[in-house]
Amino acid sequence: MHGVLPRLLRPVWLLVAAALVFAGANAHLVYVAISSEPGCVAHLKDRGAVSGQYRAAKSAC
Numbered sequence: 001m002h003g004v005l006p007r008l009l010r011p012v013w014l015l016v017a018a019a020l021v022f023a024g025a026n027a028h029l030v031y032v033a034i035s036s037e038p039g040c041v042a043h044l045k046d047r048g049a050v051s052g053q054y055r056a057a058k059s060a061c
Helices: 004-035
Strands: none
Touching: none
């Protein structure tokens, strides 16, 4: 009976570790989404002459 408890706890610790990694990754994504300024990226300022070139509808920069 000595080895039964550690064998049962191993999956629990793996689930706890996976949940912490999942929560940490999501917290990082939320932080990046809040702290970034996606409006300031390089884009065309004028209408492109070639088909397929687009410009920002409203420039934030």
